[in-house]
Amino acid sequence: MSETYELEVNGVSYPISAAMDRSLLSILRTEVGLTxxxxxxxxxxxxxxxxxxxxxxxxxxxxxxxxAQGRRVTTIEGILDGENQLHPLQRNLLDEGGxxxxxxxxxxxxxxxxxxxxxxxxxxxxxxxGLSGNLCRCTGYQRILAAVEKTATEA
Amino acid sequence: xxxxxxxxxxxxxxxxxxGARPIAGGTDLVVGxxxxxxxxxESLIAIDRVxxxxxxxxxxxxxxxxxxxxxxxxxxxxxxxxxxxGLADAAALIGSPSTRNVGTIGGNVMNASPAMDTGAPLMxxxxxxxxxxxxxxxxxxxxxxxxxxxxxxxxxxxxCVCIVIPxxxxxxxxxxxxxxxxxxxxxxxxxxxxxVVLTEDGTIASGRLAMTAVAPTxxxxxxxxxxxxxxxxxxxxxxxASLASDQAVPISDLRGSDxxxxxxIGVMAARALDAAARRAGGxxxxxxxxxxxxxxxxx
Numbered sequence: 022m023s024e025t026y027e028l029e030v031n032g033v034s035y036p037i038s039a040a041m042d043r044s045l046l047s048i049l050r051t052e053v054g055l056t057x058x059x060x061x062x063x064x065x066x067x068x069x070x071x072x073x074x075x076x077x078x079x080x081x082x083x084x085x086x087x088x089a090q091g092r093r094v095t096t097i098e099g100i101l102d103g104e105n106q107l108h109p110l111q112r113n114l115l116d117e118g119g120x121x122x123x124x125x126x127x128x129x130x131x132x133x134x135x136x137x138x139x140x141x142x143x144x145x146x147x148x149x150x151g152l153s154g155n156l157c158r159c160t161g162y163q164r165i166l167a168a169v170e171k172t173a174t175e176a
Numbered sequence: 177x178x179x180x181x182x183x184x185x186x187x188x189x190x191x192x193x194x195g196a197r198p199i200a201g202g203t204d205l206v207v208g209x210x211x212x213x214x215x216x217x218e219s220l221i222a223i224d225r226v227x228x229x230x231x232x233x234x235x236x237x238x239x240x241x242x243x244x245x246x247x248x249x250x251x252x253x254x255x256x257x258x259x260x261x262g263l264a265d266a267a268a269l270i271g272s273p274s275t276r277n278v279g280t281i282g283g284n285v286m287n288a289s290p291a292m293d294t295g296a297p298l299m300x301x302x303x304x305x306x307x308x309x310x311x312x313x314x315x316x317x318x319x320x321x322x323x324x325x326x327x328x329x330x331x332x333x334x335x336c337v338c339i340v341i342p343x344x345x346x347x348x349x350x351x352x353x354x355x356x357x358x359x360x361x362x363x364x365x366x367x368x369x370x371x372v373v374l375t376e377d378g379t380i381a382s383g384r385l386a387m388t389a390v391a392p393t394x395x396x397x398x399x400x401x402x403x404x405x406x407x408x409x410x411x412x413x414x415x416x417a418s419l420a421s422d423q424a425v426p427i428s429d430l431r432g433s434d435x436x437x438x439x440x441i442g443v444m445a446a447r448a449l450d451a452a453a454r455r456a457g458g459x460x461x462x463x464x465x466x467x468x469x470x471x472x473x474x475x
Binding site: 024040041042044063064065066068071074077078079080082083084085087088090091132135136146149150151153154155 | 177178179181199201202203206207209210211216220222224225248271272273274275277278359360361467475
């Protein structure tokens with residue numbers, strides 16, 4: 022049975038009409054229409070579905086969308102500074118070779134963005150902990166870590 | 177399925193009396209449902225924005241930690257890191273930053289997993305759970321709360337509102353360590369917590385140990401205090417290790433055989449005792465002990 026509620030995503034309020042057991046990930050992708058957030062394991066293990074809720078990284082696959090009412094949801098589509106302008110994390114991931122298949126990239130960026138927002142000069146260990154909920158099966162991680170470190174130094 | 181968002185403890189208790197089940201971060205409930213362990217309850221009451229459930233209060237002789245306090249806060253709250261360090265160690269090892277941002281101490285305690293990380297340190301710190309329903313409030317020792325894997329003695333209409341821990345004395349320290357195969361998104365293979373009070377000459381005045389993932393619930397090590405009182409921590413390590421291995425009744429599963437767990441729980445108990453005694457003696461060992469003393473998975 023559907024119920025209606027409002028969801029604030031990237032500063033825009035969306036009216037949602039859906040069953041209350043739907044995950045935030047599924048609502049974002051199919052009702053809101055933002056497909057940058059990915060479904061990897063759908064089991065809270067891989068971090069491909071990472072979004073920010075009130076600026077904190079959360080696995081959206083295992084978070085009920087209805088519980089996000091009245092909170093601020095930020096997805097990969099919401100971190101762009103302006104039209105056609107890459108976010109520094111996006112640019113550095115490309116420059117450093119931290120993107121291969123790209124499926125983990127949106128989730129990696131959300132975790133890294135949350136880390137850098139509260140810690141402008143993280144140590145390598147702090148970057149590893151900040152990204153510890155995100156799996157990447159292509160890169161071997163080193164180039165992703167380098168991209169986050171570079172972004173921190175530039176800021 | 178229905179979901180309502182509570183603004184007060186009374187909202188929650190009324191909903192529970194009507195048959196609803198509580199949800200905080202959903203890191204056990206929703207993940208369990210997605211894995212097919214058990215479907216989501218028909219009626220949920222969200223308790224994650226009840227202000228009275230997310231406070232950490234110092235009262236006369238106790239600290240009261242609201243059931244809705246997240247693991248991220250447990251691992252960084254200055255009072256907990258300073259005085260209840262074993263609990264902060266445990267919180268810092270749970271899941272990943274995203275798990276810790278929404279997962280709560282009340283959820284960890286009431287989910288009653290024998291592998292839960294916060295359970296052993298809470299037990300050594302003498303914590304009790306405060307349960308409330310529309311009709312009553314009661315306090316239960318954790319050993320009376322946990323009755324089996326995923327089982328508690330709480331009634332369905334009772335909400336765990338807070339965890340109450342007695343103030344820690346001078347010259348005391350605590351620590352939690354776990355055996356793990358990786359550093360994040362991991363569940364303890366085995367784990368051990370210790371809490372010790374030292375005399376002025378540095379020997380052990382009293383202490384408690386508790387064990388993770390070696391029994392149907394978190395269990396306290398029986399006879400630990402008697403076995404180590406009057407000894408230097410370094411000399412008590414072997415005694416504690418054999419007591420732990422003797423009392424462990426582990427199962428074999430994907431993460432380890434019973435024989436492996438029985439051996440490694442002794443190693444972990446001795447390391448927890450070492451870290452707790454060093455902290456009691458004034459040494460600053462950062463949270464979590466696993467990372468700062470090189471215990472567990474390598475980088």
